Amino acid sequence: MAEPPPRREPAPLRHLAGITDTTLAVLTLVFFVAVALATGVRDPWDGTIPLGLFLGGLLLVRRRWPMTVLLLSVAGIFAYHLTGHWPPAGWIWPAAVAYFTAATTPRVRWVAAVGVAQLAYSAFDARVIIDRNLARYVIHVAGEGVLLALLIAAGLTYAAALRWRERLRETDRRAHAAEERLRVSHEVHDVIAHTLAVVGVQLNVAADVLEEDPEEAAAALRVAKDVRNRAMADLRSLITILRDSPEGTAPQADLASLDLLIADARAGGLDVRLDEDGDRTDVPAVTAIAVHRIVQESLANTLKHAEAGSATVTIGYRPHAITVEVADDGRGVPDGAEIAEGHGLAGMRERVSALGGALTAGPVPGGGFAVRAELPVAGSTA
CATH class of the missing domain: 3.30.565.10 (Histidine kinase-like ATPase, C-terminal domain)
Incomplete structure (x- = not known):
């Protein structure tokens, strides 16, 4: 999936963007590992920290390849689960920044499709909870859905604000x-x-x-x-x-x-x-x-x-x-004549x-x- 070339920003903005992306990468790693430890993971080096590093590292290039970063983030989360690990506190939030960034691009429909697919698999994978605690299952699926909708809406709003600001500058x-x-x-x-x-x-x-x-x-x-x-x-x-x-x-x-x-x-x-x-x-x-x-x-x-x-x-x-x-x-x-x-x-x-x-x-x-x-x-x- 080809992506449009990024617009080159002035040097001060590029420095600020780099600092922001590095901060988000570090926060993603820290929160992912912290939540994993809080939910019972005993050996964070067995998959949890590598996935956190992977997700955080992808955020360093999120502005250049937003859809690629999203797809790789989702693929990393699937790989983590398929190797026998339970994603700490859900499927959507570890890729929250990737979803938001991709939603600011014109390919927001692809973003929604990826999110719905991940959400559907999450609901299917958590079906074992239904018999034990139906309310927990509903809260789990609904919470993931609401979070996905909020991330996409935030990305759309941010992109609209940028377009409006650019139109003002052009005007x-x-x-x-x-x-x-x-x-x-x-x-x-x-x-x-x-x-x-x-x-x-x-x-x-x-x-x-x-x-x-x-x-x-x-x-x-x-x-x-x-x-x-x-x-x-x-x-x-x-x-x-x-x-x-x-x-x-x-x-x-x-x-x-x-x-x-x-x-x-x-x-x-x-x-x-x-x-x-x-x-x-x-x-x-x-x-x-x-x-x-x-x-x-x-x-x-x-x-x-x-x-x-x-x-x-x-x-x-x-x-x-x-x-x-x-x-x-x-x-x-002349008198009475207009100028x-x-x-x-x-x-x-x-x-x-x-x-x-x-x-x-x-x-x-x-x-x-x-x-x-x-x-x-x-x-x-x-």
């Missing part, structure tokens, strides 16, 4: 992978949206002044090239995360890169003012990345859609929260929500559009 792994893919998709969108917005503006400038002012056209193309190069570096970092792992990748954009964002937007023809209140140096990395991406996406949207001449980026650094507001003087949203949330706004909202913050976006009195986010500082207490 967690899939959820983590989905969250990582969503996060990286937000990063890719932010990088591409900002790059296309700035590069598009610079290319338009270069096309408009190419004949009249070649130097200005060349300067616009250089700005577009610089922005493109930075975007490619960011994308290579993100692709590395998707392909391999976060370790060893380039640092993600943070608050130190805000000046580059402002410079890119200004190069795109947008008059941007940055107002910061507080100290940016103590902001946690994950919050700093969120602030950077909110400013980046907001300025990209302003350049692409708002037809604005100026924008103000206001950031307030507080011990417990950071506020970010990007407001422009563009055409905003169409594309991937940019939706991505910002999900990013802020994941950090426990809140984001609002909408027109401002007097014209224009504003995005405002409040991000709690990780580890702070209100």
